[in-house]
Amino acid sequence: MASTLTEREIDESRDAFNLFDTVGDGKIESSAIGLALRSVNLNPTQAEVDKVLREIDPSGKKRISFEEFLPIMQSFRSRTHKVGYDAFVDSLKVFDTDNNGWISSGELRHVLTGLGERLSDEDVDMLLQGFEDNQGLINYEDFVKNVMNG
Numbered sequence: 001m002a003s004t005l006t007e008r009e010i011d012e013s014r015d016a017f018n019l020f021d022t023v024g025d026g027k028i029e030s031s032a033i034g035l036a037l038r039s040v041n042l043n044p045t046q047a048e049v050d051k052v053l054r055e056i057d058p059s060g061k062k063r064i065s066f067e068e069f070l071p072i073m074q075s076f077r078s079r080t081h082k083v084g085y086d087a088f089v090d091s092l093k094v095f096d097t098d099n100n101g102w103i104s105s106g107e108l109r110h111v112l113t114g115l116g117e118r119l120s121d122e123d124v125d126m127l128l129q130g131f132e133d134n135q136g137l138i139n140y141e142d143f144v145k146n147v148m149n150g
Contacts, residue, residue, distance in 0.1 A: 004074065004078075005070075005074065010070070012040070013040050013069075013070065016036060016039040016040045017036055017066050017069055018066075019036075019039065020035060020036050020039075023063075025063070026065060026066060027063035027065050027066075028063065028064055028069070029063060029064075030053055030056065030057040030060060030061075030062045030064050031053070031060065033049060033052065033053065033069065033072065034046065034049035036069065036073075037049070037072075037073060040073060042073065042076045042077060044076050048076070052072055056072070085144060085145070085148055088148070089140065089141055089144050092108070092111075092140040092143075093140075095107045095108070095111070101139055101140065101141060102133075102137040102138065102139055102140070103137065103138055103140050104136060104137060104138075105128055105131075105132045105136050105137065105138050106136065108140070108143070109121075109124050109128070112124045112127070127143075127147065128143075131143050131146070
């Protein structure tokens with residue numbers, strides 16, 4: 001599974017993992033897995049973490065090596081990307097009044113500049129470049145794929 005990560009991502013993940021190695025033996029307490037995952041910008045729910053812990057350490061006393069942690073992290077990373085993509089597309093479907101996969105670039109611009117983490121007009125111009133057709137519409141699934149694969 002680690003083959004999908006770059007060397008840099010593996011090194012950064014190892015650095016984050018090592019922050020939770022309180023003994024210095026290259027392992028962390030299984031109970032620290034959730035914190036370690038969150039430290040590499042993943043956001044598993046506590047229920048997801050608990051499920052993994054039950055699978056890998058029913059006793060709750062095992063120390064986990066980085067080599068054991070890496071496939072767990074990769075599993076959450078791939079799930080997060082899929083959930084993120086689906087959630088992003090679903091949120092834009094609200095603006096697809098014709099249910100044809102296209103939304104107005106003006107509506108998308110409004111969402112990106114006015115809601116949540118607001119983007120600047122310049123950032124939105126850069127994001128929308130190449131996606132707007134001659135009628136001012138954007139295929140939002142293609143747009144989301146591009147943004148998430150960025």
